[in-house]
Amino acid sequence: MQLPILSILVFFPVLGAVLLGILDRKNHVLLKQVTLGISLAEFVFSLPLWFRFDSQTAAMQFVERYNWLPQYGISYYVGIDGFSLLLIMLSTFLTPICVLATWTDINHRVKEFMICLLTLMAGMLGVFVSLDLFLFYVFWEVMLIPMYLLIGIWGNPARRVYAAIKFFLFTMFGSVLMLVAILVLYFYAGKATGTYTFDLLKLYGLNIPFHLQFWMFLAFGLAFAIKVPMFPFHTWLPDAHTEAPTVGSVILAAVLLKMGTYGFLRFNMPLFPQAAHYFVPLFSILAVIGIVYGALVSMVQKDLKRLVAFSSVSHLGFVMLGLFTFTMPGVQGGIIQMINHGLSTGALFLIVGMIYERRHTRMIADFGGLSTPMPIYATIFMIVTLSSIGLPGLNGFVGEFLILLGAFKTNMLYAIVAATGVIFAACYMLWMFQRVMFGQVTSEKNKELKDLSCREIAIFVPLLLFIVWIGIYPSTFLDKTKASTENFLALMEKAKSTQVSLSHGDKGEAR
């Protein structure tokens, strides 16, 4: 009898949230300590996944399956492969860091904040482990509520409500269309095969007529594209990021956005492979536009956090470009880039958050010469900046290089345009860094700034460790996803060779 590790991972935070519910709301330190303990325990629980994961096989591992609504073909069905493994590890790894980062940042309604954080965690992990479409949809939606509350309650007073509602409505808009597509798929598969089921693996490899694939791909794709966010559905992101509290931004950037890219990889492409091939040009072009557009818009931002937010649009464009190459380096690069973005951008948001906590401003113009009063801060900031722009030896390089390699194989034009994004990234990041950190200390207030405390350094140490590790020896991580990627590519290749009937056969069924 194997331990149900995945269920423990998903439901332990919920239990933790209940525990927090009965603690004294006035005792902030205790609340934070308990949450830290829970999130550390969660990380420890997730370690066996990493060490006992069999990277030779693409089959789902640590599978658990219980009937939930058997009459409907709905089951509680969870399991992971290489793709989900990395993202789960990223989530459990970042959560204790986030809790540490709230130590001095969050001072009102601490109890509710921690409860939201833990429920959010449960939702995120649930999304990554679900292998049943219904279960997946439930987690996908559940996770909206705590994130919405995080932005809306603890965000920046001026526009937090606007940002929170915008976030909720955008995501909801995409996901309800996905729900309809899930239902269409469910009934189609039921009619075609005779068994009505939401089991994802059984739905893979169905021979769905192209016109159905077309619409379902778009419906799923819209939900995920909004989440990623791809150009032109990205407009919620800068608002949500800018208004969210630091930790909210970190989780949003590091994990929530990955749900979009993960959704493409796990659901959209394998379920509707022919449509995926058909849409390669559209999505690649949108990805490339996102890369360049995100970079250019970042360059003109006056607000540090908004700059980082737009850089996310650019980075996620790389991920999407990589995934849509359907080549080994492209897809693997895309996955590793998801992790990289989680680490680097997460770290950047923490860095911005720390300076905001000290100065209560994020305007680039208010800073200058910070490296003099804050040398440690400057060093860490430098490393993270370099990682974000893809300096060889740090993690960003590996991801971007692999993606461009994949893109070069399939379509040189995309690769060339996307590569300019790397150059732009160097421009906006380094220029920002120069304006904030170097030169004379222009403002009196900046002279007295305290350098990082031990707690703050402790937050960055693990992040930096992995930034360097991935940069120097990415094989540790690439090996884990290799089998899954091969399997995925084989599936996509098979679909390409299958004759697709482009005729719009029985189209009269939609009323």
Added chain:
Amino acid sequence: MTLTIPTFNLESIGPWITLSIFAIAILLADALSPKGNRAAAPVLAMAGLAMAGLQTVFCLWGRSGMDFARMVYVDNFSFFFYMIFILGTGLTVLLSLQYLKDYDKNLAEYYALLLFATVGMMIMAASSHLIMIFLGLEIMSIAVYVLAGLFRDDARSNEAALKYLLLGAFASAFLLFGMAMLYGAAGGTLFLSELPGRLAGGFKPLTLLAIALLVVGFGFKVASVPFHMWTPDVYEGAPTSVTAFMAVGVKAAAFAAFARVFFLAFPALQPDWTMVLWVLAVATMTLGNIVAIAQTNIKRMLAYSSIAHAGYLLVAIIAANQLGAVSLMYYLLAYTLMNLGAFGVVILVGRKKDSYLSIYDYAGLGAQHPVLAATMALFMFALAGIPPTAGFVGKFYIFSAAVQAGYIWLAIIGVMNSVISVYYYLRITVLMYMKPAEADLGPITFAPGLTATLLLTALGVMLIGVFPGFIYNLAVNSAKVFPGL
């Protein structure tokens, strides 16, 4: 001349009899007890409901057939609705205690009327003859007209009652007229089971006219656009506990009869009525949701929200398949729980004589009464259809039914509407959690009845949301009475 008295079994209508007896007993007890002592009425009402519930579950559940000269269906579809009505009425009684005391209106006849209305609903759900449906409708409606005007020294309550009465009378007339037409078209029968055979063959304008008039009649009772005009005013003016009762009980009863008539009597004419209902459903959802956004009175907002929910429920009827019937039942149960819960919070926050009914009175509730706010947030998320609540599962079933029947566009419009609805439901959570209180909210008295209602409904909403299997099975079992679907 010999008169044959058909044989009948009183047990088949046990719950009706129980509730009627208890209602009369309440009135008698009030007349005989010393003035001012009204404690007995709610207790008797609860006892009656409990007994009717037990009868339904232990004596009736699982039976099938007809009784009383084929006038009454004895089947699980009726019984499922009996349980919804009993639950709705029971929770309404719990909601009312403190509320009525504040108004000094804790009258015995209130509880008697509630029970009589429930009997009317049960008749509607169980009747196999159109005249029986009409009888049930009138028994229910007249009781509710009176309830709406319970606060007779309050102008708004009077307005609500009068409006409801006048428009309701119109709607009843339409319904009755439709039945008369149908009687002519079918050549002299109003038995639901006989209608399809008699109506078959040929194009009959009279039949279509009859169906149109029935749609008007039922459309009025379920508050579907364009027969919804009364809803906001009546919901706002009526005592809040009565509003809650109307929103769940009356709607559920009307939908039970609606579904039974259209599924049993007119399956062959489906192409004719589907298109009409399609348009009505879309209009109902869209108008309800969009206008709800503009409301600042919480009762009006919930009124428009209930219009929107009527639109979702119409989708289940349009789907006209087994799953549609199942989803209708499941959704009405879920809706009963979440809506009564929401109205419970409205009563609690409204306090002495409904002084706090603006949505802005909810500002800062999250900080001052975290548990109450969390409960309200739960109901709002449930009404918006966010998992893992019963509201989500209900919507999931309804839209599944629509997709299964091939109405993909209807499903798309439906889900888009739930996105719109998210906006105004979220606004309540925004106010509760993200806005500072405009003034100190002051103490909120947690009356035991209200607290129990909130506890039960919140638990119920979560429980049947996370474990929908049990209710789903019951509903599937009940939907078997429509073999044609």
